[in-house]
Amino acid sequence: xxxxxxxxxxxxxxxxxxxxxxxxxxxxxxxxxxxxxxxxxxxxxxxxxxxxxxxxxxxxxxxxxxxxxxxxxxxxxxxxxxxxxxxxxxxxxxxxxxxxxxxxxxxxxxxxxxxxxxxxxxxxxxxxxxxxxxxxxxxxxxxxxxxxxxxxxxxxxxxxxxxxxxxxxxxxxxxxxxxxxxxxxxxxxxxxxxxxxxxxxxxxxxxxxxxxxxxxxxxxxxxxxxxxxxxxxxxxxxxxxxxxxxxxxxxxxxxxxxxxxxxxxxxxxxxxxxxxxxxxxxxxxxxxxxxxxxxxxxxxxxxxxxxxxxxxxxxxxxxxxxxxxxxxxxxxxxxxxxxxxxxxxxxxxxxxxxxxxxxxxxxxxxxxxxxxxxxxxxxxxxxxxxxxxxxxxxxxxxxxxxxxxxxxxxxxxxxxxxxxxxxxxxxxxxxxxxxxxxxxxxxxxxxxxxxxxxxxxxxxxxxxxxxxxxxxxxxxxxxxxxxxxxxxxxxxxxxxxxxxxxxxxxxxxxxxxxxxxxxxxxxxxxxxxxxxxxxxxxxxxxxxxxxxxxxxxxxxxxxxxxxxxxxxxxxxxxxxxxxxxxxxxxxxxxxxxxxxxxxxxxx
Numbered sequence: 001x002x003x004x005x006x007x008x009x010x011x012x013x014x015x016x017x018x019x020x021x022x023x024x025x026x027x028x029x030x031x032x033x034x035x036x037x038x039x040x041x042x043x044x045x046x047x048x049x050x051x052x053x054x055x056x057x058x059x060x061x062x063x064x065x066x067x068x069x070x071x072x073x074x075x076x077x078x079x080x081x082x083x084x085x086x087x088x089x090x091x092x093x094x095x096x097x098x099x100x101x102x103x104x105x106x107x108x109x110x111x112x113x114x115x116x117x118x119x120x121x122x123x124x125x126x127x128x129x130x131x132x133x134x135x136x137x138x139x140x141x142x143x144x145x146x147x148x149x150x151x152x153x154x155x156x157x158x159x160x161x162x163x164x165x166x167x168x169x170x171x172x173x174x175x176x177x178x179x180x181x182x183x184x185x186x187x188x189x190x191x192x193x194x195x196x197x198x199x200x201x202x203x204x205x206x207x208x209x210x211x212x213x214x215x216x217x218x219x220x221x222x223x224x225x226x227x228x229x230x231x232x233x234x235x236x237x238x239x240x241x242x243x244x245x246x247x248x249x250x251x252x253x254x255x256x257x258x259x260x261x262x263x264x265x266x267x268x269x270x271x272x273x274x275x276x277x278x279x280x281x282x283x284x285x286x287x288x289x290x291x292x293x294x295x296x297x298x299x300x301x302x303x304x305x306x307x308x309x310x311x312x313x314x315x316x317x318x319x320x321x322x323x324x325x326x327x328x329x330x331x332x333x334x335x336x337x338x339x340x341x342x343x344x345x346x347x348x349x350x351x352x353x354x355x356x357x358x359x360x361x362x363x364x365x366x367x368x369x370x371x372x373x374x375x376x377x378x379x380x381x382x383x384x385x386x387x388x389x390x391x392x393x394x395x396x397x398x399x400x401x402x403x404x405x406x407x408x409x410x411x412x413x414x415x416x417x418x419x420x421x422x423x424x425x426x427x428x429x430x431x432x433x434x435x436x437x438x439x440x441x442x443x444x445x446x447x448x449x450x451x452x453x454x455x456x457x458x459x460x461x462x463x464x465x466x467x468x469x470x471x472x473x474x475x476x477x478x479x480x481x482x483x484x485x486x487x488x489x490x491x492x493x494x495x496x497x498x499x500x501x502x503x504x505x506x507x508x509x510x511x512x513x514x515x516x517x518x519x520x521x522x523x524x525x526x527x528x529x530x531x532x533x534x535x536x537x538x539x540x541x542x543x544x545x546x547x548x549x550x551x552x553x554x555x556x557x558x559x560x561x562x563x564x565x566x567x568x569x570x571x572x573x574x575x576x577x578x579x580x581x582x583x584x585x586x587x588x589x590x591x592x593x594x595x596x597x598x599x600x601x602x603x
Contacts, residue, residue, distance in 0.1 A: 118333050123325035124171040126247030133163035134244060134317035141313025142306045148567035149202065151194040155566070157187060157209075160317040164217055167321035178488060182216035185209075185495050192502035197571035198533040200456065201502040208498045215491065217323040218330060225330035226487040232328045233319055240322030241315050338410030343422060346413055350426045353404070357433035364440045391448055394441035395461060398468045401434045405475060424479045431476045438469035453525060454513040459506050467497045505571070511536035515543060526593070530554040534575035541578050549588035556584050 136159040144152035161183065168175075189212065192205035214230040281288040405427055413419040445462045470493050478486045511532055518524040529540060529551045540551045556579050559572060 118329055121326055123167070123243060123322055125250075126244055126321070126325075127166050127170045128251065129166040130163045130170070130318075130321050131244060131248060131251075133159045133166060134314050134321065137163065137317035138310040138312075138314035142310035144566050145309050145313075146305060147564050149193045149206075150567045150569045151191075152566040153190045153193055153206070154187065156313060157190050160313075160320055161187070161213075163317045163321040164324040168217075168324040171325045173324070176219065178221075179216050179219065181492065182212045185492070185499070186212040186216065189495065189499055189502070192499070193569060195570045196502060196505055196507075196533075197535050197569045197575070198505075198507045201506055204498055205502045208495055212491075212495055213320070214323070217320060218327040220329075220331045221484070221488055222331050222333075223487045224333040224335065226491045228330050228333075229328075232323050232330075235328070236319040236322040237315060240318035240320075243322050243325075244314075244318040337414075340413055340415075341411045343413050343419070346408070346411060347422060347426055350404075350408060350430060354426070354430050354433060357430065357437065361433060361436040361440070364436070386447070390444035391441055391461075394437055394444060395465055397437055398434060398441065398465065398472075401430065401437070402468065402471065405430065428476060428479050431472050431479075434472050435469060438465060438472065441465050442469075449513065450517075453517055453523070453528075454510045455528065456506065456510065459510060463497065463501050467494065470497075505535045507533045507535040508539055508571075511539035515539050518543070518547075526550060533571070534559060534569075535571040537575035537578050541582065545585055546588040546593070549585040550593035552579065553584050553588065553593070555579075 137156055140152075140156045140159065144155050165175075186209040189205040189209035193202040196202055210233070211230045214233045215226065218225060218229040218232050220226065220229060408427060409423075412423045442462065442465060445458065445465070449458060471490055474486060474489050474493065511529065514524060514529065524547065526547070529536070530553075532540075532555070534555060537552065537555055540555075541548065543551060555575065559576050559579065563572075
């Protein structure tokens with residue numbers, strides 16, 4: 001029996017100041033308050049309980065309203081007092097007896113306004129062509145990606161790109177010029193593993209290809225779109241799989257669906273090919289060799305690995321297709337401008353920095369034309385020490401200069417044409433002086449290589465320094481023609497740099513430069529040459545015996561195991577051909593090579 005104020009009959013209405021009125025007036029002060037005259041109102045309480053059980057809180061409110069309409073003014077005033085007490089945070093009997101609202105469901109908190117603008121909308125229903133392209137991606141991944149990376153990456157990427165294309169068509173998206181640029185660039189970068197045996201430029205090319213592919217799927221021309229676009233594909237890994245599974249179930253469950261019969265036909269065809277192909281291979285050795293060269297290894301022992309590759313291929317193809325169907329709109333993300341500074345406050349630090357750059361560049365020009373001998377004699381450094389000391393500091397100067405330019409643009413004055421002229425003049429001067437620093441850094445690295453030889457780290461940071469110089473040139477051009485095109489131009493220049501870096505065969509360049517240095521100075525790092533990839537074989541083949549065989553012995557052993565044609569790069573094939581024509585000399589054993597390496601180290 002709940003403790004709630006009862007609703008008296010009209011005949012029982014009490015005058016003002018009666019006990020019933022006082023009891024009703026104090027009903028909202030405590031959830032355990034009791035009413036006097038229980039015997040008089042027990043029947044009313046039973047009626048109220050039955051009403052509460054039938055209709056919940058609405059019934060209680062209706063009963064209270066009906067009772068307030070029937071009672072005299074004093075009782076109505078007591079009920080109003082109870083309602084005011086409940087509004088202030090106190091508890092009342094009606095609140096305690098009410099049932100919770102079962103229809104109310106929990107809703108996640110709404111995202112921030114800028115994130116809501118960026119989030120992708122619901123994708124269009126998945127097309128059958130998209131599902132077939134995703135299935136083809138999974139099958140090709142299972143068959144070709146288990147033995148290494150070479151031209152097989154292109155085999156897998158093409159159907160994945162088709163899946164994204166079909167999904168974009170279903171969503172009504174048009175193919176734009178920059179979409180084609182990013183797509184072609186991504187496929188071109190995936191050709192680097194097909195040409196080069198070295199893992200490190202191939203890895204860099206694959207990562208850049210994924211980033212360009214994401215740009216092709218999302219589009220966009222602003223800095224948030226260029227920098228954050230690659231995140232969208234990873235966000236679609238789970239949602240894309242669910243989207244594809246829903247579309248597959250709809251087609252398999254529909255009365256006129258053709259997916260189920262076609263899948264069953266493919267399974268039957270695969271079984272027939274396996275059975276009869278195995279019988280023909282056992283009947284003829286020539287056919288068995290042909291089949292072994294053409295068909296990838298699909299042994300039972302590698303079943304789990306191939307199954308995982310199939311799942312990964314399908315999931316990534318669906319993720320790309322889902323991103324193309326419902327891309328995140330990163331262009332809608334607004335970066336707030338920094339607080340505008342006064343002209344003196346903004347320009348004075350930059351002018352001082354530009355003067356410092358000018359003084360340094362003047363010293364560099366004096367050293368360049370006056371020769372290094374005077375500088376080395378004055379500082380007491382060797383040629384190699386001077387070269388080693390300079391490059392890394394100048395590389396850091398270039399990076400910090402770009403950071404200063406970005407921060408200065410956020411706080412630049414923007415009142416009128418005079419402010420724009422001031423900003424362009426100051427930052428343009430700083431960029432021009434920074435280009436001289438870049439040239440000085442490149443010259444220091446050239447001196448460094450002359451003294452110590454070329455390595456992977458040195459050629460990598462040299463390429464990075466050259467790209468930073470190109471970015472500075474693009475910033476200068478943006479100051480003249482506007483910066484609308486700058487984000488995509490910077491991204492395209494980075495992708496082009498990675499592509500040229502991979503096609504140029506960095507391991508081959510390292511070996512070629514070190515062989516040239518050996519011919520000039522007689523110094524050669526044999527241990528480092530042994531750690532290079534097969535791309536270095538053509539340059540190392542120019543060495544004389546026994547140094548040639550000592551440098552190529554380790555590489556020849558690594559190339560001894562044949563890999564399938566689809567997992568063999570052009571660099572590997574070329575190295576095998578060279579070593580087949582001129583095998584490693586058996587006279588150059590480990591003792592001869594070790595003694596020769598010791599002699600080279602102490603020259």
